[in-house]
Structures are given as C-alpha cells and as structure tokens.
Amino acid sequence: MTVLQVKNVTGGYTRKPVIQELSFDIQKGELVGLIGLNGAGKSTTIKHIIGTLLAQSGEIRLNGVTMSEDMNTYRSSFSYIPETPVLYEELTLKEHLELTAMAYGLDEQTLQQRQAALLKEFRMEKRLNWFPSHFSKGMRQKVMIMSAFLVNPALYIIDEPFVGLDPLGIQSLLDQMHARKKEGAAILMSTHILSTAEKYCDRIILLHEGRVRAQGTMKDLRKAFNMPTATLDDLYIAMTKEQDANE
Amino acid sequence: MNNLHDLWAKRFAHYMSEVQKYMRFIFSGHIAIVLVFLVGAGGYYYSEWLKTAPSDFPTAYIVAAVLAVVLAFSKPITLLREPDQVYLLPLESHMPLFFKQALRFTFFSKIITVIVPYIVMIPLLNATTDLASQTIWVIAAILIVLRWVNVQGEFAYRYANRGANIWLDYLVRGVISALAIYHFVLNDLVFGLLFMALLFVYVTMLAGKVKAQPVPYEHFVKLEQNRMMSFYRFANYFTDVPHLRGSVRRRGYLNFFYRLAKYGKQQTYVYLVLRTFIRTDDHFYLWVRLTAIAALLAALVDLPWAAFVIVGVLSFATTYQLKVALLSSHEFRMDQLFPVPEQLREQAVRKVLYVFMTIQAFIVAVCALFVSPHIYMYMVIVIAVAVITERMTKKPREI
Numbered sequence: 001m002t003v004l005q006v007k008n009v010t011g012g013y014t015r016k017p018v019i020q021e022l023s024f025d026i027q028k029g030e031l032v033g034l035i036g037l038n039g040a041g042k043s044t045t046i047k048h049i050i051g052t053l054l055a056q057s058g059e060i061r062l063n064g065v066t067m068s069e070d071m072n073t074y075r076s077s078f079s080y081i082p083e084t085p086v087l088y089e090e091l092t093l094k095e096h097l098e099l100t101a102m103a104y105g106l107d108e109q110t111l112q113q114r115q116a117a118l119l120k121e122f123r124m125e126k127r128l129n130w131f132p133s134h135f136s137k138g139m140r141q142k143v144m145i146m147s148a149f150l151v152n153p154a155l156y157i158i159d160e161p162f163v164g165l166d167p168l169g170i171q172s173l174l175d176q177m178h179a180r181k182k183e184g185a186a187i188l189m190s191t192h193i194l195s196t197a198e199k200y201c202d203r204i205i206l207l208h209e210g211r212v213r214a215q216g217t218m219k220d221l222r223k224a225f226n227m228p229t230a231t232l233d234d235l236y237i238a239m240t241k242e243q244d245a246n247e
Numbered sequence: 248m249n250n251l252h253d254l255w256a257k258r259f260a261h262y263m264s265e266v267q268k269y270m271r272f273i274f275s276g277h278i279a280i281v282l283v284f285l286v287g288a289g290g291y292y293y294s295e296w297l298k299t300a301p302s303d304f305p306t307a308y309i310v311a312a313v314l315a316v317v318l319a320f321s322k323p324i325t326l327l328r329e330p331d332q333v334y335l336l337p338l339e340s341h342m343p344l345f346f347k348q349a350l351r352f353t354f355f356s357k358i359i360t361v362i363v364p365y366i367v368m369i370p371l372l373n374a375t376t377d378l379a380s381q382t383i384w385v386i387a388a389i390l391i392v393l394r395w396v397n398v399q400g401e402f403a404y405r406y407a408n409r410g411a412n413i414w415l416d417y418l419v420r421g422v423i424s425a426l427a428i429y430h431f432v433l434n435d436l437v438f439g440l441l442f443m444a445l446l447f448v449y450v451t452m453l454a455g456k457v458k459a460q461p462v463p464y465e466h467f468v469k470l471e472q473n474r475m476m477s478f479y480r481f482a483n484y485f486t487d488v489p490h491l492r493g494s495v496r497r498r499g500y501l502n503f504f505y506r507l508a509k510y511g512k513q514q515t516y517v518y519l520v521l522r523t524f525i526r527t528d529d530h531f532y533l534w535v536r537l538t539a540i541a542a543l544l545a546a547l548v549d550l551p552w553a554a555f556v557i558v559g560v561l562s563f564a565t566t567y568q569l570k571v572a573l574l575s576s577h578e579f580r581m582d583q584l585f586p587v588p589e590q591l592r593e594q595a596v597r598k599v600l601y602v603f604m605t606i607q608a609f610i611v612a613v614c615a616l617f618v619s620p621h622i623y624m625y626m627v628i629v630i631a632v633a634v635i636t637e638r639m640t641k642k643p644r645e646i
Contacts, residue, residue, distance in 0.1 A: 051584070052584075073586075074586075080581075080584060082579075086579055086581055088519070088522075088580070090523050090527055091519075091522055100581075102514065103515045103582065104586060133495065
C-alpha cells in the first residue's frame with residue numbers, strides 16, 4: 001500500500017525551482033533513504049512534503065489525500081524530525097511530549113505508556129522537568145525523536161538524524177525505526193552517512209540538481225551507474241564526478 | 248584598517264543606521280500615540296498640581312536626587328565588537344584616539360537625558376524657589392559640565408577596574424553630583440563649586456589609573472552587547488526584532504494557571520501560549536511593568552477622567568503589545584505542523600490575554616480604592632479597552 005506519493009513536483013523558495021518534476025513513492029513498512037549532495041534539493045523536498053513549502057506544480061498525497069483536500073488527515077499522518085532540533089525554550093521535556101500528544105489527539109493513558117517506553121529507550125527519564133537550555137545538542141535531538149515516535153504516525157520524515165547523537169542514541173534510533181517499520185510505518189530519511197543508509201534502507205533515492213538521478217534498491221542503483229560491485233559511497237562519488245564533468 | 252578615526256566613523260554610521268531603522272517603527276507605531284497621551288495627561292496633571300504646590304516642598308532635595316541619579320548613569324558607548332579583541336590588538340597605542348571620539352559621542356548623546364528632566368522641573372523651581380531665571384540657566388550649563396565629568400569618570404572607572412564593583416563608582420559620583428546640584432539650587436555657589444571640584448579630583452584620579460592598563464576589551468564588548476540588547480528589547484515593544492530571543496524562567500509559583508488548559512486536542516494552543524507567556528521574561532515582565540504603572544497611577548491620580556484615560560491607554564498598550572508578541576513568529580516551530588486548525592492559536596492568545604487583562608483590571612481597581620469610590624469604572628475601562636483592542640487590531644504579518 002502506498003503511504004506517500006510524490007508526483008511530478010516542481011518547487012522551491014522563489015520562482016526559480018530547486019526541485020524539478022520530482023516523482024517517487026514510499027510503501028507501507030519501507031525505509032527509504034534520500035541521498036544527495038549539498039544543495040541537491042533534499043531539504044526542499046522534505047519541506048514540500050511537510051507542507052511548509054507549496055509545490056508550483058505536481059501533487060503530494062499522504063494516506064491518499066493532499067494537504068488541500070484534508071489538512072487534518074494529512075498532518076496527522078506524519079511526524080517530522082528536523083535536521084536542527086526545534087524546541088520550545090519555555091517548555092520542559094515532559095511538556096514537549098504532552099503538547100505533542102495533545103496536538104495529535106492521543107489520550108492520556110496512551111501518552112503515559114508510550115512516553116515511559118521512549119524515555120527509557122533514550123535514557124532521558126531523569127530529565128523530564130528540564131528546560132532545553134540545559135540540554136546538549138544530542139539531547140535536544142532526542143527530544144525531537146521522542147516527540148516524533150510518540151505520535152506513531154503512518155510516515156516518519158527524518159532529516160539527517162545521526163549528527164550529534166552518541167553511538168547509543170544512534171542505535172536506539174535505528175532500533176525504533178526498525179520496530180516501527182515492522183508495525184507497518186513508512187520512513188523517509190535523508191542522510192549523508194552513506195554506510196548506514198546502505199545498510200538499513202530498503203530503497204534509495206539519489207537526488208541530483210533537483211531531479212531524481214536514480215532510485216531503487218542498491219542492486220538497481222549499481223545497475224543504473226553500471227558499477228556492479230560499488231558501495232553507496234562509490235556511487236555517490238561517481239555522481240559527484242559526473243557533476244564536475246558537466247560543469 | 249590602520250586609521251582608527253575611520254574605524255570610529257564606520258562604526259558610528261552603522262550604529263546610527265541600526266538605531267534609525269528601529270526608531271522609525273517606534274515613532275510610527277500605535278505605542279507612540281500612547282506615549283503622547285501619557286505625556287499629555289502627565290503634563291496636565293503636573294501643571295494642575297503646581298498651582299497648589301506647598302511652599303515648603305522639598306524641591307532642592309528632589310531636583311538634586313533625580314538629576315544625580317540620571318548623571319551617575321553615564322555608560323560609555325564604545326561601539327566595540329567581539330572581534331576587536333583580536334583585530335585591534337596591534338593598535339593598542341592608538342586606542343585613546345578611538346575612545347576620545349567614543350566619549351565625545353557618549354557625552355553629546357547623554358546631554359539630553361539630563362537636560363530634559365531639568366527643563367521639566369524648571370516650573371517646579373519657579374513655583375517653589377526664588378531662583379533668578381539667570382541662575383536657572385546657569386544651572387543648566389553646570390549640568391552639562393557635570394555630564395561631561397561623569398561620562399569621563401565612568402569610562403575611567405570601568406577601564407581601570409574592568410567594571411568590578413561599578414556600583415561604588417555610581418555611589419561616589421551620584422552623591423557628589425547630588426551635593427553639588429543641591430547647593431546650586433539653594434543658590435549656594437561656593438559649596439556647589441566646591442563639590443564640583445571634588446568630582447573633578449575624583450575623576451582625574453581615576454583617569455590617572457587608566458594609563459598603565461591595557462584596553463579591557465572583554466568588559467567593553469560585554470557592555471556594548473548588553474546595551475544593544477536592551478535597545479532591541481525596547482524596540483521589540485513596538486515592532487518585531489527578528490534576532491531577539493527572550494530568556495526563560497520557570498516561575499513555578501504561577502503553575503496553578505496551567506490548570507486553565509485541560510488535557511485535550513482543543514486545548515493544545517492554550518497549553519502552549521500560557522506557558523510561553525508566563526515563562527518568557529519579555530512577555531511576562533511587559534505585563535508586570537505596565538500593570539504596575541497602571542496600578543500606581545490609579546492610586547495617585549485623583550482626577551477621575553485623567554485616571555480613566557491613563558488606565559485605558561495602558562490597557563491598550565498591554566493588550567496590543569502582548570498580542571503582537573504572542574502571535575508573531577519568525578522561525579519554524581513544530582506547532583506549524585500540528586493537525587490542529589490555525590485559528591485555535593489565535594483563540595488561545597485571546598483567552599490568555601483576557602485572563603491576564605482581567606487580573607490587571609482587578610489590581611488597578613484595588614489600587615484605585617485610595618482615591619475613588621467608583622472602582623468598578625476602572626475595571627470596566629481596562630477590560631473594555633482590552634477586548635476592543637484584541638478584536639480590532641490585526642494579527643501581525645508572518646515573516
């Protein structure tokens with residue numbers, strides 16, 4: 001079943017589009033990696049999906065609806081972990097979770113259960129009443145991750161999740177992603193940590209200059225680049241050289 | 248950049264453009280009208296009061312105290328920036344030239360803060376003392392000289408001691424300045440000049456200590472940052488200053504307010520806005536300040552219509568500024584993705600505003616008990632103005 005469907009999307013900040021005719025989809029229970037050089041359009045793509053940027057043309061369907069058709073269903077269907085943690089300096093960790101639970105219509109009992117499990121997993125139980133100003137970058141990232149997993153949506157959108165997390169945090173995140181995937185959630189993850197992407201992603205979308213350069217499993221990608229034994233790093237570098245050659 | 252004269256000129260031009268940018272907003276905003284009202288009401292009340300001022304009013308004490316406090320605060324405006332501690336290091340020996348220009352600007356920009364209060368007090372001097380008008384103008388000139396000495400003094404003290412125990416310096420300069428002004432107002436030139444001379448000696452002594460010391464960049468840079476920050480804070484009452492981030496405090500004793508937001512999707516924004524308002528210093532102290540001013544004036548002003556205008560205007564100012572502060576957003580926030588209708592945010596801000604404006608109305612009314620039996624009128628006016636302001640003003644533009 002298709003959770004997210006991006007169809008011929010062209011868009012960006014100004015009239016000059018950053019992404020062009022972008023098309024891909026993500027199925028239930030699938031972890032898809034969004035890979036590309038700096039400025040390839042990864043963040044712009046994500047901004048279009050979460051709805052902070054509107055497409056100039058094309059459409060994005062999440063759980064079958066576009067945002068203009070049904071804002072409530074669309075927004076309830078995903079949670080987002082931004083690259084830089086965006087926290088409310090005036091809310092404690094506990095309140096971040098509570099606010100998120102309220103906004104997504106969780107009942108109090110569900111909140112308590114999920115919160116307890118997440119706090120334990122990310123080793124943040126003792127920081128419940130702390131304000132973000134006392135958190136390190138990694139802890140801030142954990143607050144975002146816990147808020148996102150608390151909601152338990154159909155689609156997770158995770159932007160460059162591993163930077164700033166300690167190794168245990170990374171493992172917890174990967175475990176959580178794996179568990180949610182098994183339960184049927186879809187995950188779109190953008191990252192530069194290619195070895196991790198290669199290891200964990202079911203499919204990979206290679207973005208280049210705002211277009212999908214290649215997408216599919218590692219096998220598909222190797223075929224597309226005609227490099228039968230390549231790692232994702234090799235493919236990435238090959239794409240870079242391609243760019244240099246074109247300039 | 249070898250020429251420190253140019254450096255100052257450049258800094259100064261940049262500083263002025265920054266100040267002007269925000270001054271435009273300050274003088275064109277709604278709040279300017281509020282200030283005009285308050286000044287008008289205050290002026291009228293003052294002139295009415297002068298007609299009945301008692302002849303034994305302690306004018307000399309008050310004039311001396313007010314002006315001495317104003318004079319003691321003579322913070323140098325150096326316009327130094329953080330990178331200067333690295334890049335200006337080789338130019339250490341040329342720095343006195345830079346500071347000379349900085350202090351000249353500091354002096355000129357601070358003349359107004361002592362002369363304006365003095366001019367306001369001239370009618371008081373005329374009404375309660377028998378100073379000749381010539382003497383009154385001579386005192387004005389003396390105040391300008393005192394400002395110059397105080398500016399030099401504070402700079403020298405900060406330079407020599409890196410700002411440690413600055414209150415001691417404030418105390419010394421404040422007391423000596425007060426004694427000098429006090430004697431001048433009593434027409435006692437000899438003692439007035441004596442204390443002025445004492446101040447000169449103190450400042451000269453401090454200036455002597457400066458010579459052997461390296462430039463305390465860190466202290467002056469910190470001072471500049473704080474000064475710009477308070478300017479931006481001030482400007483923020485009139486317009487949105489994008490790079491301003493308010494500090495946050497828990498204020499646990501106000502936790503009972505959070506019961507206003509019960510657990511549930513509809514209450515999401517009430518939950519958030521309540522906490523944002525109570526815990527962000529900028530928002531909360533704005534309310535505290537304006538409520539305190541309104542309460543104080545309600546307790547002091549016994550002309551009913553003047554009091555009504557004042558509390559009404561302050562209610563407008565509180566409501567309007569808080570509405571702008573609570574609804575504007577420059578950065579991406581997670582609640583922009585919440586599956587909750589956007590109107591709920593506006594409704595939540597409205598609810599929080601009404602709660603805290605009702606509290607303001609109550610405090611003002613209680614304080615008005617000192618001067619008026621009609622305290623319900625105060626409540627009605629504060630609340631009515633708050634509701635009308637909230638309803639009639641537009642929400643801030645998204646940037």
